[in-house]
Amino acid sequence: MSQQELTNLDCRGQRCPLPVIALARRLPELPVGAVLRVLADDPAAAADIPAWCRMRGQEYLGAQPSTTEPGVSVYRIRRTS
Amino acid sequence: MAFFDAAAGAPLHPVAAQALRAAQQDGWADPARLYAQARRARQLLDAARESVAESLSVAASQPVRADQVRFLPSGTAAAHAAVAGARLAQERTGASVVHSAIEHSAVLYAAATGPTVPVGVDRLGRLDEEAFAAAVRAPGVALAALISASHEVGTAQPVAEAAQAAASAGVPLYVDAAASLGHRTVPGGWSLLSGSARKWGGPAGVGLLVVGRGAPREDSRSQERTPWLPPWPGAEPGLLDPPGGLNLPAVVAAAAALRAVLAERETTAARLATLTERIRAGVAAGVPDVQVLGDPVRRLPHLVAFSCLYVDGEALQHELDRAGFAVSSGSSCTASTLRPSHVLEAMGVLSHGNVRVSLPRDTTDAEVDEFLALLPGIVAGLRAQAGAVGL
Numbered sequence: 001m002s003q004q005e006l007t008n009l010d011c012r013g014q015r016c017p018l019p020v021i022a023l024a025r026r027l028p029e030l031p032v033g034a035v036l037r038v039l040a041d042d043p044a045a046a047a048d049i050p051a052w053c054r055m056r057g058q059e060y061l062g063a064q065p066s067t068t069e070p071g072v073s074v075y076r077i078r079r080t081s
Numbered sequence: 082m083a084f085f086d087a088a089a090g091a092p093l094h095p096v097a098a099q100a101l102r103a104a105q106q107d108g109w110a111d112p113a114r115l116y117a118q119a120r121r122a123r124q125l126l127d128a129a130r131e132s133v134a135e136s137l138s139v140a141a142s143q144p145v146r147a148d149q150v151r152f153l154p155s156g157t158a159a160a161h162a163a164v165a166g167a168r169l170a171q172e173r174t175g176a177s178v179v180h181s182a183i184e185h186s187a188v189l190y191a192a193a194t195g196p197t198v199p200v201g202v203d204r205l206g207r208l209d210e211e212a213f214a215a216a217v218r219a220p221g222v223a224l225a226a227l228i229s230a231s232h233e234v235g236t237a238q239p240v241a242e243a244a245q246a247a248a249s250a251g252v253p254l255y256v257d258a259a260a261s262l263g264h265r266t267v268p269g270g271w272s273l274l275s276g277s278a279r280k281w282g283g284p285a286g287v288g289l290l291v292v293g294r295g296a297p298r299e300d301s302r303s304q305e306r307t308p309w310l311p312p313w314p315g316a317e318p319g320l321l322d323p324p325g326g327l328n329l330p331a332v333v334a335a336a337a338a339l340r341a342v343l344a345e346r347e348t349t350a351a352r353l354a355t356l357t358e359r360i361r362a363g364v365a366a367g368v369p370d371v372q373v374l375g376d377p378v379r380r381l382p383h384l385v386a387f388s389c390l391y392v393d394g395e396a397l398q399h400e401l402d403r404a405g406f407a408v409s410s411g412s413s414c415t416a417s418t419l420r421p422s423h424v425l426e427a428m429g430v431l432s433h434g435n436v437r438v439s440l441p442r443d444t445t446d447a448e449v450d451e452f453l454a455l456l457p458g459i460v461a462g463l464r465a466q467a468g469a470v471g472l
Contacts, residue, residue, distance in 0.1 A: 016393070016413065017390070021467060044412070047431070051429065051430055
């Protein structure tokens, strides 16, 4: 697959279930194969984003702590369908 | 209208209420004194300890003697004492506590006062037995701890297998049995066991800690002594309970409730398991985008948990409360708790929109039916409010 353009979704400051709702709205707007980066500081997102990906059959690529902002994680999700 | 949060604290069993009133008349004196009223209190205390030992010999699958039973002010205090006392006795062996990632927070906090080795669970909330066995074999392990069954999702844990792994490593196993006692038989093989009376229909304010016979020696038929020392000040040989006034009437009521609950346990468990099974199936069928959590078979009979996608767990609790249903939630969609339940996190399941239903013994079919009839509309309403429709 060619290099994908990354789209960011800023969910900083949002509490559950808002980041997952935002993710569910945004991902279908991207082309299949595209990767969405979700920025979130809600600790529940660590459990809920991978769980949502499993329920919706989307590919969860993992999470990394933000290098610039403590407490914020960057979750990457690839739209597969 | 229904109380569906028995796992937080069940309503007082009628037998316990009766025993409590009687013991308040008869057992108010300090059992340590040397006069008639004190001797009467002493008799009540001794009888309660005998009764609990007898009950636990059945409920926790290994012989328990009365002098192994200690009464503490709560299940939390008992859990703290289990961990601290094992560390105290194991100073020369090590301080590390191996525990499942889904222990009750009382055990987690006690363990976190020193080095810990958490062991994960699978998606159903069942302990990774192999990782547990490997962790207890490492040097420097003072104690292994395993909850008898998850207090949040109900999954029964492989206690017998964990006990075997701990025994072969020469490590005592502590089982926090608070979620199970009175509901589901706890397998044997443990060295330390704790419980909480209000979770089996006894009064609040009574915890118990059993310091058992210890793991069998591999080379003989004798038993190791369980390495455990009282971690409280003023401990003396012959004094089982921590110093300070014991709530004797509550202890007497707790013992009576345990006996009564165990006498009817099989019938109650069978009936409640049918009702929770109906909830598992009814929620899965009636609510779209829901995860019904925990092991569907090896589980506590009275408890079921599920998570609803796109729903705020606290809002769901409030709506259910307004509809007359008392439930609890492991979600963190609120300002009061920042992190979601560590149990749901460890299982890797949806943590928001979480509901735990735990049925008291007198739950009726009609209450469950009403709950199942109301829930889909409440969830749909909350999703509509959040604009999470058609996602």
